[in-house]
Amino acid sequence: MTEPLELKKTVNLPKTAFAQKANLGQSEPARLKKWNDAKLYEQIREARKGAEKFILHDGPPYANADIHLGTALNKILKDFVVKSHSMMGFDAPYIPGYDCHGLPIETYVEKKLAAKGKNKNDLPVATFRRLCREHAEHAMDGQTRDFMRLGVFGEWENPYLTMSNEYESETARLFGRFLERGYVYKGLRPVYWCVHDQTALAEAEVEYKEHTSPSVYVKFPLASDAKLIDEKLDGKNVFVVIWTTTPWTLPANLGITVHPDFDYSAIEVGAEVYIVASELAKSFAETCGFENVKEIARFKGAKLDKLEAKHAWLDRVSLLMNGDHVTLGEADAEVELGVREERTGAGKSGTGCVHTAPGHGHDDFVIGRQYDLEVYCPVDNAGRFTADVEYFGGENIFDANPKIVEFLREKGVLLFTENYNHRYPHCWRCKNPVIYRATPQWFISMDAIAKTGAEISLRANAVSEVKKVKWHPNWGEGRMANMLKNRPDWCVSRQRSWGVPIPVFYCQGCDEAIADAKIVNHVADIFLKETADAWYNREAKDLLPENFKCPKCEGAEFIKETDILDVWFDSGSSCVAVLETRDNLQFPADVYFEGGDQFRGWFNSSLMCGLAAHDIAPYKQVVTYGWVVDGEGKQMHKTGGNAVSPNEVVQKSGAEIIRLWASAMDSTQDMRVSEEILSRIVDAYRKFRNTLRYALGNLDGFNPDTETVALSEMQEIDRWALASLDEATEKVIKGYEIYNFQAVYQTLYNFVTVTLSARYFDIIKDRLYIFAPNSLERRSAQTALYKIADNLSRLLAPILAFTADEAWENLPHQKVASVHLAEFPKVSGADDSQLLSDWERIFSIRDDVLKALEEARNAKQIGSSLEAKVILTVDKDTTYFLLSYFEDLRYIFIVSQVEVHEGDKFNVEIQKADGAKCERCWNYSVRVGASEKYPTVCERCVGALDEIEKAV
Ligand SMILES: [Zn+2]
Ligand SMILES: [Zn+2]
Ligand SMILES: [Zn+2]
Secondary structure: OOOOOOHHHHOOOOOOOOOOOOOHHHHHHHHHHHHHHOOHHHHHHHHOOOOOEOOEEOOOOEOOOOOOHHHHHHHHHHHHHHHHHHHOOOEOOOOOEEEOOOHHHHHHHHHHHHHOOOOHHHOOHHHHHHHHHHHHHHHHHHHHHHHHHOOOOOOOOOOEEOOOHHHHHHHHHHHHHHHHOOOEEEEEEEEEEEOOOOEEEOHHHEEEEEEEEEEEEEEEEEOOOHHHOOHHHOOOEEEEEEEEOOHHHHHHOOEEEEOOOOEEEEEEEOOEEEEEEHHHHHHHHHHHOOOOOEEEEEEEHHHHOOOEEEOOOOOOEEEEEEOOOOOOOOOHHHHHOOOOOOOOOOOOOOOOEEEEOOOOOHHHHHHHHHOOOOOOOOEOOOOEEOOOOOOOOOOEHHHHHHHHHHHHHHHOOEEEEEEEEEEEEEEOOOOOEOEEEEEEEEEEOOOOOOOOOOOOOHHHHHHHHHHHOEEEOOHHHHHHHHHHHHOOOEEOEEOOOOOOEOOOEEEOOOOOEEOOHHHHHHHHHHHHHHOOOHHHHOOHHHHOOOOOOOOOOOOOOEEEOOOEEOHHHHHHOHHHHOOOOOOOOOOOEEEEEEEHHHHOOHHHHHHHHHHHHHOOOOEEEEEEEOOEEEOOOOEOOOOOOOOOOHHHHHHHOOHHHHHHHHHHOOOOOOEEEOHHHHHHHHHHHHHHHHHHHHHHHOOOOOOHHHHOOOHHHOOHHHHHHHHHHHHHHHHHHHHHHOOOHHHHHHHHHHHHHHHHHHHHHHHHHHHHHHOOOOOHHHHHHHHHHHHHHHHHHHHHOOOOHHHHHHHHHOOOOOOOOOHHHOOOOOOOOOOOHHHHHHHHHHHHHHHHHHHHHHHHHHOOOOOOHHHEEEEEEEOHHHHHHHHOOHHHHHHHHOOOEEEEEEOOOOEEEEEEOOOEEOOOOOOEEOOOOOOOOOOOOOHHHHHHHHHHHHHO
C-alpha cells in the first residue's frame, strides 16, 4: 500500500500567467512593441491574401492639432470594423489618411509669423506653404503616435496625405475631369463669406450659433398704380412692408418677393395702407403697436407680380416678384442667407413680403436671375460697403447695422425694430458671423448635364445613387437626399494659399480663361514630380505645354489663377486619389464610417467626386454615429472643463477602456462620457478579464489536441454551455456585420456575467478542482472551457484588442501566434433549442433554491451552501424532469444533498446536510470516515484519490 497523498496537493487549483490585474498602462505599450516587431499588420495582410476584399475608406482627420476624444472614437470605431471584417475572413486593409491643406493651418502659421513680427504677405507663397507643410507634418506625427497607441491597426508608415505630390496631382486631375464633363463654370454668385479671413466658405465650414441681430420692419412705397391690385386701393398711400434681420443688406435691395398662392391683405393704419401676408397681418399690427387696423382689401400674391415699389430711401425701383420659397414667419431671415435647415425662436415675425438682394442670398440670387435682376453686391472682401453706397460707403457692415436702423427711423420708413435672437452661421475657424456675398468664384454645377460620360446632372445622378447606397442608420438616406435636393452649386474656389491651386490660366491678350482638362493634366504631371508648389515656383509659361497659344487670340502671355480648391474638394478626391492609386484598394469602397457632420462634408464632396470620375457613388455603405458629449449630455469643450482627454484616459486606465466604452454606447445617439461612466466601464472590463482568467486558469495542463472530449460524451451542462456560446457567437457576429457594436458588447457582457460567471463557472468549479485531473468529468468541463476561452478571445478581439491577444497567448497549444490572425469561430448550426430550454427551466428552479439558501444563511441556519440539504417539493411533471438530472442537482445548486418530492405546492426547504464535512471537497456526506486510508474524506474523493494514485 502506498503512502496516503497530501490532500491539499490533490486539488486541481487554477494556474495561469494571465494576471488578475491588467496593468494596461504598462502592458499595452509592451504589446504594441511586440506587434510592431512581429509586423503583425503585414502578417494579417499576408494571411488574408487572395480573400474577398472589404475596404473601409478612411475619412481623413484634419492634421493640425492633438487628437481629442471625438477623433479617438472615430478611429476606434473604424478599427472595430476593420478588425471584425478581417476576422470574418475578408482581406480588409486600412489606409489611414490625413487632411493637410486648409485655413486652420494657414491661420496657425500666420499667428506664429505675427508673433515674430512677420507678415504672410511679405513671404514668397512657396515659403509660406513650406511652413504650412511642416506644421501639418508635425501635427500628423503626433496623431499617428496617438492613434497607434489606441491599438488601431493600419498602414501607419504609409498613410495617404492630401498634401503629397501624388495626391495633389490626382486632385488637380480630378478637377480636369469635372471640366471635361462640363460641370465647371466661373460665375458671380453669392457664397458664404468670412470677412475676417477674407475667403469664401463651404457649407460644411459654417457653424450655427445663437446670435442677436436687429430686426426691422421697413415700408417700401408702392410705385405702380394701386388700382392694379384692387379698386379699393385707388388713391391710397400704399406701402409693401418687409422684415429683415440684416439691415446692412438693404442698400443692395433690388426687389421684394411674395408667394403667388398666399393671401395678402392691404390694411389701413391711419393715413397709410400696408401690404403684408394675411396670415401675419394680426401679429404684424400687434408687434408694431397699431390700433384701429382695418383690412380694406385681400388678394393673392400673384396679383403683385412684376409691379414696382420704390426702394425705401434710394432712388431706385424694387421689383415685386413671385417666388415659392417665401414662407410665413420665422424663416425669412434665414432664407435670406440661403439656409433653411436650422431655425429657432418662438412666435411669428416677418410679413410674407421678402426683402430680396440677389448679391446676398441664395434664394434671392435664384429669383433675381429669373427676373433678370443684377447680382448687386456693394460689399468688399473685408466686409465694408463700397464707395458707391450712399451715406454708408466705407463703413464696416456690422458696425453700420445700428446706424442704418437709426437712418431708417429718421427717414420715417421704419415701422418697428427690436433685438432678435436666432441661429446664425459663423465661420468654423475664426468664430465670427459670416455673410452671404456675391463674388466671382469657380463653381461645380449641380444641374448642368454632362458633356461626356453619362449625360446626366450631378444632382440627378447623386439622388439616384443615394438610393442604392445602404445607410446605417437608415434615416441617413433621407437626410442625404434632402441635402442634395437643396444644395446650391458647389463653390470650389478659395482665396487662400495652402491647398491645391486651381490649374487655370488667363490670357493676357483677351482675358480668356484657359480651363481645359488637357492643360490640367499637363500641370498635374508637374505636380506629381514637384508637388503643387510648382504652381508658385514656376512661371505660367513653364507650367503650360511648350509654345502654347491662346485658342481665342493666339496670344502667348498668360497669368495663373490665384485661387486654390476647397479643401472638401481635396478630401473628396480621395475616392480616386487613394482608392484607385493603391494596389490593395479598389473603387468604390465598401464602407465610409464617419460622424453625422459628414453628410454635408465628406460624404457629400466624395459623392460629387465619385460621380464625376465614374458616375457611381464612391461607397456601397455609409455608417454614421453620434457626438461625444459629457455625462449630462452637454457638448464637450476644451475650455469648458468637461472635456475628457483620450491620452489621459489611456495613461490612467488604458486604451482598452476607451475601446470598451466606444462599444458599450449606442453609437446612433450622442455618446456620453464622464469619470463615472468610465469607472463603470473599468468594472465591466474586470468582468471580461476575470472570466478569461478563470477559463485559462482551469486549462492548465490541458492539451486540446489529445484530451478533448467528444460532444456525445460530454456532460450535459457542458454541452449547454457550448450551445449558449454558439447562440452568443451568432449574435455577436451579426452585430459586427451591421456595425451594431453595442449589441456585440451587450451580448458578450451578458454571456460573461450571467451565463458564465453566475451559472456555469460556479457550478463546474467543484468538478474542475475535485475530480482526478484526467477524469472524463474534468476533461469534459475543460473541453467546454477551452472552446469558450478560444471563442471569447476571438469575439472580443476587435474591441479588446490587447486583452484578447493576451488571453490568446495564454491558451495552451495555440496554432496562430496572434488572435488578430485568427478568424471568428464557426457556429455549429445544430438545433440546441431543447437543450437550452431545459436548462432555462433548471436555472429558474435554481434561482428559487439560491434565494432559499440565502435566507437560510442570513438566519444563521447554515454557513456555506455546502452545509445544506435542499428539499424540493414540485409538481409531477417537474418531478420527472428533475429526476433525470438527479445526480447533478447537488452540483447545480452547490449543496451537499438534494431531495425531490412530488407535491401540490412548489416549495424549497433548507436543512442541515447529513453526515460530516469532507476535508478535501468540503461537501457533506454520511460516508466520510468509511475509508481507512483517507478517513477524513467522502466517497467521491476516495474514488478521485484512487485515480490520482494510479496515475502517479
Ligand atoms: Zn473666419
Ligand atoms: Zn487670348
Ligand atoms: Zn470530498
